[in-house]
Amino acid sequence: MEGFHSKAKALMYDTSGEPEKVLKLQELDVGQPQEGQLLLRFLRAPINPSDINTIQGKYPIKHQLPSIPGHEGVAEVVALGNKVSGFSVGDRVVPIHPGQGTWRTGGVFNAKHFWRVPRDLPLEAAATLCINPTTALAMLERFVSLSPGDVVVQNGATSAVGQAVIQLAKAKGLQTVNIIRDRPNWAETEDWLKKLGADVVTTEEKLLESLRGTHVTYGGMSMQPVNIPTSLLIFKDLNFRGFWLSGRFARTQPDAQKELLAKVVQHIQEGHLQTRTTDVPLERFQEALALTSTAYRDRKVLLSME
Numbered sequence: 001m002e003g004f005h006s007k008a009k010a011l012m013y014d015t016s017g018e019p020e021k022v023l024k025l026q027e028l029d030v031g032q033p034q035e036g037q038l039l040l041r042f043l044r045a046p047i048n049p050s051d052i053n054t055i056q057g058k059y060p061i062k063h064q065l066p067s068i069p070g071h072e073g074v075a076e077v078v079a080l081g082n083k084v085s086g087f088s089v090g091d092r093v094v095p096i097h098p099g100q101g102t103w104r105t106g107g108v109f110n111a112k113h114f115w116r117v118p119r120d121l122p123l124e125a126a127a128t129l130c131i132n133p134t135t136a137l138a139m140l141e142r143f144v145s146l147s148p149g150d151v152v153v154q155n156g157a158t159s160a161v162g163q164a165v166i167q168l169a170k171a172k173g174l175q176t177v178n179i180i181r182d183r184p185n186w187a188e189t190e191d192w193l194k195k196l197g198a199d200v201v202t203t204e205e206k207l208l209e210s211l212r213g214t215h216v217t218y219g220g221m222s223m224q225p226v227n228i229p230t231s232l233l234i235f236k237d238l239n240f241r242g243f244w245l246s247g248r249f250a251r252t253q254p255d256a257q258k259e260l261l262a263k264v265v266q267h268i269q270e271g272h273l274q275t276r277t278t279d280v281p282l283e284r285f286q287e288a289l290a291l292t293s294t295a296y297r298d299r300k301v302l303l304s305m306e
Helices: 049-056 123-127 132-141 160-171 186-196 204-210 230-235 245-252 254-269 282-292
Strands: 007-012 024-029 037-046 074-080 092-095 106-110 114-117 151-155 175-179 200-202 214-217 239-242 277-281 300-304
Touching: 007 106, 007 282, 024 282, 037 092, 037 123, 074 123, 092 123, 114 254, 123 277, 123 300, 132 160, 132 254, 151 160, 160 175, 160 186, 160 254, 175 204, 186 200, 277 282, 282 300
Parallel strands: 151 175, 175 200, 214 239, 277 300
Antiparallel strands: 007 024, 037 074, 037 106, 037 300, 074 092, 092 114
């Protein structure tokens, strides 16, 4: 870590746009932590859809430019400022407040915006802890009262949230019906999802006629409106809800957010959750961005700072 206390590398953008066009790797001065602050060395940080949308200027959370992207990641505590409690040098921490700018090798941050995780938690699990598996657990626990044997239907089942839903549902004794797009490697994908714990893997066309229940939307990659047929609302008695973990939920229920994180950590430690990732060095960020656009991708891309 020689030189880390004075310099760090970071991906930055000074205008909104497509990440591959506006991001630049720059060197930054890093000061010492002041009262209530932590000096952190980042280890891994994922590239999430919310990160891409933030850089594009399409995400509800806006930043003053120039800005460093990255809502999620895992870091090591290097030094503590005065009046910081609950942390020690060497601890591993994750951000519980969005927009910290995790696509960097290090920096000084408000200690209140981070949460300590066990050091033995795998790096890939810690780096991807705060958004996807926590969203999955919230959807299984906070919208409808589910009991062992109940059935959960989800689309986007190969996404990071989808994979977490399958595994957490299995741990809870729930059954899952998982909707994915038709694809050339269907048999391989179906086999992999069933090994995670999926009960049924199907397409939207095959399932739509029998759909009934509560529909919770946590994201939309197309950025297009959700069109709901009137017949579904009337004759199928469907309920439609929205959920934004990093937004109003985290702001209005911080204790509930930490409770969910603690539960997810426990599930990981008990072997209920596995994370498929691909590590790419921070300096090769263009390659990492290209990987996130790969069709039928089933691995989360992580920027590696080591």
